[in-house]
Amino acid sequence: MYLAIQEAIGRKYIETVRGLFGLEAGAPAFDIPPHAEMGDxxxxxxFELAKKLRRAPRQIAEELARGILPVEGVRRATVAGGGYVNFHLDRARVARALFHERSGLSGASQLRPGKVLVEHTSINPNKAAHIGHLRNAVLGDVFARLLGFRGYQAEVQNYIxxxxxxxxxxVAGFLYLEQKSAAEVQALVKDSGTRFDYYCWDLYAKVFRHYEENPEGLARRAETLQAIEENQGEAARMAQIVSTAIVKKHLATMLRLNIEYDLLVEESEILRLDFWKAAFEEMRRVGAVRQATAGKNAGCWVMSLNEAGEEEEDVKIIVRSNGTVTYVGKDIAYHMWKFGLLGKDFTYAPFERYASGKTLWRTTAEGRDGAPSFGHASQVYSVIDTRQTYLQNVVVAALKAMGHEEAAAHLHHFAYEVVGLSPGCAEELGFELSAEDRERSYVEVSGRKGLGLKADDLMDRLVEKATEEVRSRGMSDDPAEQSAYGRMIAVGALRYFLSKFSRRVVIVFDFKEALGFEGETGPYLQYSAVRARNIFRKYAETHAGFEAGGLGDEISDAELGAGFEGEDGQAFWQLASLAAQLDLVAEQAIAAAEPAVTAKYAFRLAQSFNNFYHRYHILSEPDPGRQKFLLFLVALASATLAQTLDILGIEVPERM
RNA sequence: GCGCCUGUAGCUCAGAUGGAUAGAGCGGCAGACUUCGAAUCUGUAGGCCGGGGGUUCGAAUCCCUCCAGGCGCGCCA
Known part of the structure; x- marks a missing residue:
C-alpha cells in the first residue's frame, strides 16, 4: 500500500516543484516519522530546496504541503520541525484497500518482465550439510520468495x-584407504543402517589426516581427480554414486526446512558439453585473455585485472600451463550461460517431483523434450560466502573484458558471512580446542577437520525440544500432531534465527541462543499468528457462518473511519499502518538483497499485534460495532503476518 | 604489504537512500494469568554510536586519519 501512495505523492511533488519554483526535481526520498501522531x-x-532557492525551509515546506495535495489516499499534510512535510493518510481508505489486497481481491503485484536467477546452496556433494550451508540456503530461499512476492519471475539453481x-x-578415501569398489560403495548407500552423508563426513576428515601424514598420497588424489574429470574407470563411476547419493541427502535436509529448487546444474555436464571451450574461444577472440610468454606465469593464459592507469600489473591465471582450466574459468563459463551469452545450452531431465507438485530438473547432455527454459536471466544473484568475493570480482571483470557490460552490472554477489561455533559450543560437540582457539570469539567450521555442526543433527535436536514443549503445554494429545507441530516450530525457530542477522555479520552459533523459543524468535511470530486465528475460531463458535474474509463487506466507511478516531484509534492505526508497509519493506529487502529486513519487520508486526491483543479484548467487547472493527483489524494483522511468514518460509501450526 | 568487511547498552544485534528525542531481544530489577491459553504483556535501570579531524542547516550513517578484530590476495576449490 505504502509504495503506491509514495509514488502518487512523488509525482505530485515533481509537478509542484516545477510549478512553484521552476525546478526539475527527481523522485523524492520518504521517511516514516519518528512518532505516529506526526503523520505517516x-x-x-x-531542506535541500532551501539551499537552491536561498529561502527558509519552513516556508518552502508550507508551500509544498499546499501544492502537493490533493493526492488520493492522503487526507492532509502538515509542516513540522524546521521544514518537514508530513502526510497523514486517509486511514479508512487505506485500511479497506489493504484488506482487499490481502484477500487477494486486488493489488496482486504484476508480473515483471525478465527473469531473476538465484543460485544458492551449491554444497560440495561429498559429505553432510552443516549449519553454514543452512545459512546460505535459507538466505537464498527467502530472497527467492521475496522476489516472487513482488512479482518477479525467480529461478532457483543449485550448482553441483x-x-x-x-x-x-x-572417492580416493573409499578406493585407497578403505579398499572399496564402486559396487561396495553403492551397497553402503543402500544400507539403511548407515547414514551415507555422515559416513562421508568422517571419511573426508580421515582422508585429510592421511594426506598430512603421507604427503605422497597427494599424487593419487590428482590421479583420481583426473579420472573423474575425464569420466574414466572405477573412480568416475564411484564419483557418480557418491555425489548423487549425497545430493539426495542434501535435498532431503533442505526440504525439512521447506527449501525447494528449480534446477540442479551439474559440473559434469558443463564439462561434457565443452562450455569452457566456448567461453575460452570468446575470451581469446576479444582479447580478454593472453598467453604469458615469460616470467613466473609463462605458458599460462591470464586475464588482467587492472583498471586503466594502474602501474603494477595484477593478473589472474585462467588456464594453467598444462592446459587445464582453473575454478574461476569454469565459473566464468557458467555465468555466461546464466545470462544466455554462451551460445550453448544444456538439455534437461526431471530429477524428482516435490510433494508440492513442483518438478526439480537437472542438466543433462542427452536431449529430452518437455523441459522449461532455464537460464537467459536478466538479473543474477549468486549466494556465496564472503570469502569468495575476490573470485566473484574476477568473474565480473571477465564479463566486462568481453564487452558484456550489462551482464557484469547485473551479476550480484550475494555475499554473506560464515557461521562459526562459540568455543563452548565446539567443546560441547566433543571437539578438542587449542588454547588459542578457546580464546577466540568463535571457531571456524572445517570440513577437513570434521569440525562442524551437521544440519540434520541440529534439526533433530530442535524438533525434539519443540515437540517436548508442545507435549508439556498440552496443545494436543495426538502424538502425530505433536510431532507435526514440533517440526513446524523447530523449522520456524531455525529459519528465523538464520534470517534475522544481516548478511555481513558472522553468526556465532550457540545452542542456548538458537534453541530459544522466546523473545525475538520464529516461535514468537508463529504464536502471534496462532493467537489471531484463535480469535476467529472462538468467535465462529458463537457466530455460525462467520468468515474473516467477509468483514470487508460488512463494515462501512463510516464505521472504519470512526474506529480510527481518538486515542484508541491512534493505537489501532499504528497496527494497520504497519501492516500496510509490507510492500515497502519487501522492496527494500530486495534492493539491499537483505532478507533480514523482512525478518525484522515480521517481528515488529508481531510485537505490535501482541501489544494490541493484550490491551483490547475482542470477544468480550460489548459494543457490536466496535467489535466488528476490532475483528477487521485482527484480520488485517493476521493476513499480513501470514503473508510475511510465508516469505520467510515459516509455517504456522493450528495450535500453540 | 595490498584489498574487502566489521566496531552501537553487560551480551547478541537493528538503525536502506544523511533527517526529528539512537532502538530491540536476551540478561537484571519491579509488576500483570478465573478472560481471545503467559511461547505473552507492562514498567525500570543501562549509551564519549572504537578514538580524532572534516563536509553539511543536520552525521551512528559521507570523506580523511588512527586503533582493534575478522577475511581475502595460489598454475587449490
Whole structure:
C-alpha cells in the first residue's frame, strides 16, 4: 500500500516543484516519522530546496504541503520541525484497500518482465550439510520468495560440483584407504543402517589426516581427480554414486526446512558439453585473455585485472600451463550461460517431483523434450560466502573484458558471512580446542577437520525440544500432531534465527541462543499468528457462518473511519499502518538483497499485534460495532503476518 | 604489504537512500494469568554510536586519519 501512495505523492511533488519554483526535481526520498501522531510519511526535501532557492525551509515546506495535495489516499499534510512535510493518510481508505489486497481481491503485484536467477546452496556433494550451508540456503530461499512476492519471475539453481577435488578426496578415501569398489560403495548407500552423508563426513576428515601424514598420497588424489574429470574407470563411476547419493541427502535436509529448487546444474555436464571451450574461444577472440610468454606465469593464459592507469600489473591465471582450466574459468563459463551469452545450452531431465507438485530438473547432455527454459536471466544473484568475493570480482571483470557490460552490472554477489561455533559450543560437540582457539570469539567450521555442526543433527535436536514443549503445554494429545507441530516450530525457530542477522555479520552459533523459543524468535511470530486465528475460531463458535474474509463487506466507511478516531484509534492505526508497509519493506529487502529486513519487520508486526491483543479484548467487547472493527483489524494483522511468514518460509501450526 | 568487511547498552544485534528525542531481544530489577491459553504483556535501570579531524542547516550513517578484530590476495576449490 505504502509504495503506491509514495509514488502518487512523488509525482505530485515533481509537478509542484516545477510549478512553484521552476525546478526539475527527481523522485523524492520518504521517511516514516519518528512518532505516529506526526503523520505517516514525511518528506525532507524542503531542506535541500532551501539551499537552491536561498529561502527558509519552513516556508518552502508550507508551500509544498499546499501544492502537493490533493493526492488520493492522503487526507492532509502538515509542516513540522524546521521544514518537514508530513502526510497523514486517509486511514479508512487505506485500511479497506489493504484488506482487499490481502484477500487477494486486488493489488496482486504484476508480473515483471525478465527473469531473476538465484543460485544458492551449491554444497560440495561429498559429505553432510552443516549449519553454514543452512545459512546460505535459507538466505537464498527467502530472497527467492521475496522476489516472487513482488512479482518477479525467480529461478532457483543449485550448482553441483560433482567433478571437483572434494568429491575426489572422498572417492580416493573409499578406493585407497578403505579398499572399496564402486559396487561396495553403492551397497553402503543402500544400507539403511548407515547414514551415507555422515559416513562421508568422517571419511573426508580421515582422508585429510592421511594426506598430512603421507604427503605422497597427494599424487593419487590428482590421479583420481583426473579420472573423474575425464569420466574414466572405477573412480568416475564411484564419483557418480557418491555425489548423487549425497545430493539426495542434501535435498532431503533442505526440504525439512521447506527449501525447494528449480534446477540442479551439474559440473559434469558443463564439462561434457565443452562450455569452457566456448567461453575460452570468446575470451581469446576479444582479447580478454593472453598467453604469458615469460616470467613466473609463462605458458599460462591470464586475464588482467587492472583498471586503466594502474602501474603494477595484477593478473589472474585462467588456464594453467598444462592446459587445464582453473575454478574461476569454469565459473566464468557458467555465468555466461546464466545470462544466455554462451551460445550453448544444456538439455534437461526431471530429477524428482516435490510433494508440492513442483518438478526439480537437472542438466543433462542427452536431449529430452518437455523441459522449461532455464537460464537467459536478466538479473543474477549468486549466494556465496564472503570469502569468495575476490573470485566473484574476477568473474565480473571477465564479463566486462568481453564487452558484456550489462551482464557484469547485473551479476550480484550475494555475499554473506560464515557461521562459526562459540568455543563452548565446539567443546560441547566433543571437539578438542587449542588454547588459542578457546580464546577466540568463535571457531571456524572445517570440513577437513570434521569440525562442524551437521544440519540434520541440529534439526533433530530442535524438533525434539519443540515437540517436548508442545507435549508439556498440552496443545494436543495426538502424538502425530505433536510431532507435526514440533517440526513446524523447530523449522520456524531455525529459519528465523538464520534470517534475522544481516548478511555481513558472522553468526556465532550457540545452542542456548538458537534453541530459544522466546523473545525475538520464529516461535514468537508463529504464536502471534496462532493467537489471531484463535480469535476467529472462538468467535465462529458463537457466530455460525462467520468468515474473516467477509468483514470487508460488512463494515462501512463510516464505521472504519470512526474506529480510527481518538486515542484508541491512534493505537489501532499504528497496527494497520504497519501492516500496510509490507510492500515497502519487501522492496527494500530486495534492493539491499537483505532478507533480514523482512525478518525484522515480521517481528515488529508481531510485537505490535501482541501489544494490541493484550490491551483490547475482542470477544468480550460489548459494543457490536466496535467489535466488528476490532475483528477487521485482527484480520488485517493476521493476513499480513501470514503473508510475511510465508516469505520467510515459516509455517504456522493450528495450535500453540 | 595490498584489498574487502566489521566496531552501537553487560551480551547478541537493528538503525536502506544523511533527517526529528539512537532502538530491540536476551540478561537484571519491579509488576500483570478465573478472560481471545503467559511461547505473552507492562514498567525500570543501562549509551564519549572504537578514538580524532572534516563536509553539511543536520552525521551512528559521507570523506580523511588512527586503533582493534575478522577475511581475502595460489598454475587449490
Amino acid at each position: 510519511l514525511s518528506l525532507a526535501a524542503a 560440483d560433482n567433478t571437483g577435488v572434494q568429491v575426489a578426496d572422498v
